[in-house]
Amino acid sequence: MKIDMVKPSILPGFMELLPGDQIQFNKLADTIRKTYESFGFMAIDTPIIEKSEILLAKGGGETEKQIYRFLKGSTDLSLRFDLTVPLARYVAQNYSSLTFPFRRYQIGKVYRGERNPKGRFREFYQCDIDIVGNGNLNILNDAEIPSIIYSVFNNLGFQDFTIKINNRKLLNGFFEALQIQDNSEVLRVIDKIDKIGTSNATQELLCCGLSFEIVEKIFEFINISGSNQDILLLLNNLNISNANFKDGVCELSAVTKYVKLFGVPDDNFKIDLKITRGLDYYTGTVYETFLNEYPSIGSVCSGGRYDNLAAYYTKQKLPGVGISIGLTRLFYQLNEAGFFKKEVNKSITKVLVIPLDNNIDYGISLANFLRDKGIITEIYLEEAKLVKKLGYADKLGIPFVILIGEKEVENKTATIKNMFTGDQITVDFNASYEIVNA
Amino acid sequence: MKIDMVKPSILPGFMELLPGDQIQFNKLADTIRKTYESFGFMAIDTPIIEKSEILLAKGGGETEKQIYRFLKGSTDLSLRFDLTVPLARYVAQNYSSLTFPFRRYQIGKVYRGERNPKGRFREFYQCDIDIVGNGNLNILNDAEIPSIIYSVFNNLGFQDFTIKINNRKLLNGFFEALQIQDNSEVLRVIDKIDKIGTSNATQELLCCGLSFEIVEKIFEFINISGSNQDILLLLNNLNISNANFKDGVCELSAVTKYVKLFGVPDDNFKIDLKITRGLDYYTGTVYETFLNEYPSIGSVCSGGRYDNLAAYYTKQKLPGVGISIGLTRLFYQLNEAGFFKKEVNKSITKVLVIPLDNNIDYGISLANFLRDKGIITEIYLEEAKLVKKLGYADKLGIPFVILIGEKEVENKTATIKNMFTGDQITVDFNASYEIVNA
Structure with missing residues (x-):
């Protein structure tokens, strides 16, 4: 055919x-x-x-x-x-x-x-x-989320990362206080400010019809910096009476307080008023997460609260x-x-059992024994020269090879080769488990 | 809106x-x-x-x-x-x-x-x-596969299941010996014989243009039964000189021998000449697996060898x-x-920490402690009456609830409720782990 x-x-x-x-x-x-x-x-x-x-x-x-x-x-x-x-x-x-x-x-x-x-x-x-939640959901949940982000990236092996947090009510309230009617375009510009830079952002905001004075106020606001406590204090001191703004500051304060209790170190958690999650449907707390050693990746974990x-x-x-x-x-x-x-490694296998000559039966028993003990074990079943069999383990990065020849079968032993060190040792059948599990 | x-x-x-x-x-x-x-x-x-x-x-x-x-x-x-x-x-x-x-x-x-x-x-x-394989693949691999099927269904909690095995070369060789030119339709009919019954199958085979005598021979052949050894002996005794047939019997014998060495009990492994994997692309060994307590499900694991x-x-x-x-x-x-x-259960959570009154801080510490120890732990963060909080654990089938009130905070203890027995015990903060991990 x-x-x-x-x-x-x-x-x-x-x-x-x-x-x-x-x-x-x-x-x-x-x-x-x-x-x-x-x-x-x-x-x-x-x-x-x-x-x-x-x-x-x-x-x-x-x-x-x-x-x-x-x-x-x-x-x-x-x-x-x-x-x-x-x-x-x-x-x-x-x-x-x-x-x-x-x-x-x-x-x-x-x-x-x-x-x-x-x-x-x-x-x-x-x-x-x-x-x-059904009808409502406590703000404490917004504080638990960063502890989950923290655990994830910690467990992935990262230490130097920052979970940045902000609150959309706070932003909305601030823009309302500035008499900005539709803030969606403003949020979109702020969202990308770290990418496009301040002068481009200024240009875009002016194009939105905002006055230079208002744009200046926006920049002053989103650049508020310091420790989380400093920022919260400064926000309170702005004396903005807008209800949304007040709610937002209140939520941000609560989340900041409880995030600490949930076990997130200060170094990994930062209020950042430039975080907006631009076009998304969030209505309260918003998060973005940055790996500080890989700034070009951008945010690796984002989210927030929705009504x-x-x-x-x-x-x-x-x-x-x-x-x-x-x-x-x-x-x-x-x-x-x-x-x-x-x-x-190109394999998850820990042990490759290689029967030499025709000692397949004993090899299978040993492979079954190790597998039953929880060791990921393969048995090499192809006919090939030893060098090719060892090459298979080597190419895949399999750490241990067990060679089974006449002697091993006779003495009920196993010859174990550590593929990284090259060391070779012959031990009793049962003892092979301890060697490869060490 | x-x-x-x-x-x-x-x-x-x-x-x-x-x-x-x-x-x-x-x-x-x-x-x-x-x-x-x-x-x-x-x-x-x-x-x-x-x-x-x-x-x-x-x-x-x-x-x-x-x-x-x-x-x-x-x-x-x-x-x-x-x-x-x-x-x-x-x-x-x-x-x-x-x-x-x-x-x-x-x-x-x-x-x-x-x-x-x-x-x-x-x-x-x-x-x-x-x-x-690259170019070739040892027949021993065909014998390892049933041991994997066996492990899977054993690990899933089944004992009474049968891995049925056959060989397409053997079937092809047999049909060649009977001078049947194109056997695809015959394989298709045999494949569904357990569903449609012998008389319908006979009808369909006669419609394929086979003589009654040939159909009889086919039925005699596919119904060969007995222990695996009996069947292999009978196949050899048929003295069919077709090369494919001989290869097939040889492969089936090898696979049957090694399957045993790979640790599959005799009860779970059966040669069945009715297994054909009808329209599929297999060229050698074929498998189907049946849960004997659930015969209506049909084959739960199928496969085979392809060239x-x-x-x-x-x-x-x-x-x-x-x-x-x-x-x-x-x-x-x-x-x-x-x-x-x-x-x-409708949840994988093992422990639900319920802070009473305002003891959220201590509750979070305890939840973090248990989670660090590997216990899947949630903390109930909503404001609600105790009965609703307990109802949450109950509905989800969470086995342990830990109640944290003033007393527990004061004495650094935890009150653990077993949701299945209703038993309640108050122990030291650290001792809570042993209770929920028992």
Whole structure:
């Protein structure tokens, strides 16, 4: 049969990893998952394909342009572009079956047809947690979230990172006090101020129709700095009587106080009035997280408080607070920046049992024995010269090889070779476990 | 702002679970994953969307009808309908970077637009392992696979299951000896014989143009029974001189011998000449697995040996052997059959710390302490009456509640309530860990 061959390739903007990188990626994902679970968040798994009317209920903006949408028969389908809209639909749909506050996490792929996928991805993992209340949700939850972010990045092996926090009520109140009617454009400009610089931002704000005096006041405000306590004091001293502003300062003070109790060190937590989460739907606390050794990556974990999660699907008021880690991009950037060790294993196997001659039976027994003890063990089953068998372990970075020859079978022993040091030792069958588990 | 509400729902044929069921599902998936890993299989993650020309390189049949295929801009895309075609593409694409035999597992969602999705799913998880050789792959690998199937189902809590095995060479050789030119239709009929019964199968085989005498011979052959040794003896005694037949018997004998050494009990492993894996691309050993207490589920784990994995993408000959578990359907059927306990937890949380009055600080310290010790711990942060707080733990099936009042703060103690027995005990802060970890 003649076969028409197709050149094997994947689509641009899709990440696919070789074994070594995949192991690193999986470690990141596992650490995030375990940390989320340690705080009692429950994994939920929603379909990747949903009805377009569900995903586009809010509609508008970039979402509609980027979404993967298609017909199957006469059904209008779309691939999810985030995990928040499916969560909203899930909670609305299962409202009467859920117990609130509903603490869920989801780690899953989402899809956005980015026009220029260079350094961005059209298929990528988001790792989300949300705490959704029924009618109301205590501000203390906003203080627990940074402790989860802290644990995640600490467990991932980072020390020098900063969780930056702000509050949208405080910002809204401040702009109201300045008589700015629609602040969405202002928030958008402030959101990108660290990228575009102050003079460009000034230009853009003036273009919004603000006076030079107002723009100056905005800059003075967002650049308020000092310790968290200093900033809170300065905010109080502004004597702005706007109710939103006061609420915001009050919330920010409470969150700051309790974040400390939740165990986040001062060094890792900073009020920053420039954090706005520009176009998002947040209504209170907002977060962004920066790895200080990798400033070019930008925020690695963002989120905030929203008043009403599922307004498009239910009349129930469901306030919540949550965060998201864009894992695919984070992995890509860390990998580019040389974060991962290069001499990485390409296998998770700890022991490769190599039967020499025809001692396969004994080799299988030993492999079964080690596996039963919890050691990830493979047995080399191909016919090949010893050098090729050792080469297999070497290429994959498998730390231990156990050689089984006539002698080992006769004496019920195992000859264990440490592939890193080259050391070789012959021990009793049972004792092999202690050696490879040391 | 007036909002047009959309009724929250998912597409038909898509599975989405409530927390209690999701916990059970995740346990199955985790067990499969850990078992696959214990044998040194490496997780690979391929994109869900691929180029249509890749996924449809082989084309034809049900695949092309069921596939989710669409245009994004001018790009012709499809959602993967299994994990084997992406594996073939991956191995061909990364051939020079991989070490062979390449042992990979993948647990992921695949998509098939089933016309009538009742009891079947359009989005479902497959859990695959494959061992792919470069040029050749020892028959011993075919014997290791049943030991992995055995471990998986054993670890999932099953004892009474049967891994049925056969060999396509043996079948092909037998049909060749009977002068049947194209046996694909015959294989298809035999494959469903347990579903449609002998008389319907006879009818269908006669319709294929076979004589009654030949059909009788086929039935006599496929119904050969007895112990595995008996069957192998009878096969040898048939004195069929066809080379394929002889090869097949030889392979089946070797696999049967080594499966025992790999630790699979006789009760769980059975040669069955009716197993054909009908329309699939297998060329040697074939497997199906049946849970004997749930016969209506049908095969829960199938697979086999193939000569050449990636013929559509590379000239390299890549033989392999693998299996697949259709997890979504397995979970659905087990759930329907009442396999899972009904009074299941709806949370993975082990301890809920409930601060009474305003003792939030001490409560947070205790929650942090337990979490650091590896106990999944939540703290109840909402303002509510005690009965509502306890109700939260009760509804979710959280086993321990720790009450923190004035007394506990004063004496540095914790009052622990066992939610199943109702027992309550007050112990020192540090001692709380031993109680909830017992």
